Amino acid sequence: MNQSRQNEGLLSTAERLIGRARAAGADQADALVVRRKSRSASVRNGAVENTESSEADEFSLRVFVGQRVAVVQAGQGADEAALAERAVAMARVSPEDPHACLADAAMLAKSWPDLDLFDATEPPAESLIEAAKEAEAAALEVPGVASSIGAGAGAGLFGMVLATSHGFSGAFERSGFSRSVSVIAGSGAKMERDYDFDSRVFFGDLDPAREIGRRAGERAAARVNPRRVKTLSNVNVVFDPRASRGLIGHLVSAINGAAVARKTSFLKDRMDQKIAIDGLTLVDDPFVRRGSGSRPFDGEGVSVGPLVMVEDGVLKQWYLTTSVGRELGLATNGRAGRGSGVSPSSTNVIVAPGRQTPKELIASVGTGFYVTELIGHGVNQVTGEYSRGASGFWIENGEISHPVSEVTIASNLKDMFKRMVLADDIDPKYSIAAPTIAVEGMTLAGD
Structure with a gap:
């Protein structure tokens, strides 16, 4: 499923949650859906320590009953009607907040710029492992570096869908890619550690793994004695x-x-x-x-x-x-x-x-x-x-x-x-x- 179609589905969920909250007695509401996807790999001394992959959608419903407000959160598969009813019930017994409100309707965005925040690249686990190994190897080649604390590489996605009961609906996604390494230089009681990393929105903008490793090694070696x-x-x-x-x-x-x-x-x-x-x-x-x-x-x-x-x-x-x-x-x-x-x-x-x-x-x-x-x-x-x-x-x-x-x-x-x-x-x-x-x-x- 492409990203725009996924966003449409999440936006429909957010708008449906608002409708359920209004039906349960909320005067106003907004619903937020946050999508997170991640894949990572870590190595130490050339051996793979861990690979992880996760994906989750998290829902947050904020409801207003007069000047009383409550927020409830849930994951995928939650009972939407029960979620809305619980939020309204919580709001009704919450203390009044004289400042609680949605944003003024006149302030809501009607359009926004394309910020080029999404890179569809999905590096496989093997590629992440290779980048981590390459960074670690470059760090260990620096004279004076004794051992590795570990190296890693990762890729992920943060997506946000927001809808409000007074007319706003919108979505955006931001990808993220990273590489890091941490090493020890020196020996005995005179050991020192240091690290380097890079994190970017687009995969192609990342510093080369060897460059990250070299910098980490040089930093650690410079701190000895x-x-x-x-x-x-x-x-x-x-x-x-x-x-x-x-x-x-x-x-x-x-x-x-x-x-x-x-x-x-x-x-x-x-x-x-x-x-x-x-x-x-x-x-x-x-x-x-x-x-x-x-x-x-x-x-x-x-x-x-x-x-x-x-x-x-x-x-x-x-x-x-x-x-x-x-x-x-x-x-x-x-x-x-x-x-x-x-x-x-x-x-x-x-x-x-x-x-x-x-x-x-x-x-x-x-x-x-x-x-x-x-x-x-x-x-x-x-x-x-x-x-x-x-x-x-x-x-x-x-x-x-x-x-x-x-x-x-x-x-x-x-x-x-x-x-x-x-x-x-x-x-x-x-x-x-x-x-x-x-x-x-x-x-x-x-x-």
Whole structure:
């Protein structure tokens, strides 16, 4: 069965669920069907460890009875009438939510762009196994690499069908392909591990397996024989893009409207104020072609294109759904995600690049710490306090020197965003596209 015919069938199911909910006494309803398909293979030391294949359709029905709301979920084969009746019964005994509602009809998408999100390629298990073996072999060829933790390859599909009782119906699909490998370098108590991976919407866009393996091996080998450093109260820290994506992720979390409404964000009172350096502009764009975070419409049927969330360091937007927007006295901006309920979520987050190359940025630091890996979850989103275990490399005379491990870096995100310097190495393949970032004046706890 082709994809469009499958979508038509799922859309009919969603619309039928809404009809059953209305018949059971719901004033309004929406129905979501999520289709997931995946196939993966993993190897270790040249031997196949595991192959998996799965496919499932999951249904979510949200019903409104006055200002009372309930959500029920089920898998394939569920009794639709019983599902709708249970949802309405749950809503009737739920507490009233003054902000609960569907999106305004005027905000619903009538059309949306073709974002080129679906690749019909279905690599067989043998092909996935071969890619994983190839990546692992390339990593093990790197001098200093001792053994493999494992390698893998996968392919999958995410599909979403949404229908509402006030006129929206739509569907989209996004394919995904991945390759990864993790290895150990060194020996005895001096072993170090590292990894590399690639993930793309289109199979043909994936980095070659051997290239992924080589990078993983070189990263692991470079970390062998790390040194400890003394505690410093004022050190310049440079975040490798793998680490800087997490740093920008903390900013994204802080401007989530749900956190603002709950007053659990350190930026809750900072709208239209300076929160970062002049050069920090952050755009959220759901319409990136082949983007890993792209979607033509959100979880409420609203389609809003790129938004400037932060402009030259000034906070301009929260991530909003209809209900969160109502709570904050604002209109939705089309950033509703769907899970067990509806909540604001980001799409493709793109940081405007700086003017220096990573090499120039590191040279400008002089002496400092280059972070390649962060450990733990020591971030307080209410206060902005930041404290993470870290490993990476020491910077001396503006160049990467020796590996460093078992240190902690600390500061406050409110200060860090105002002491950033951005490089120009934006890689748009990630849902958070962030460059190498230097942060001045952090505390480093070592010996």
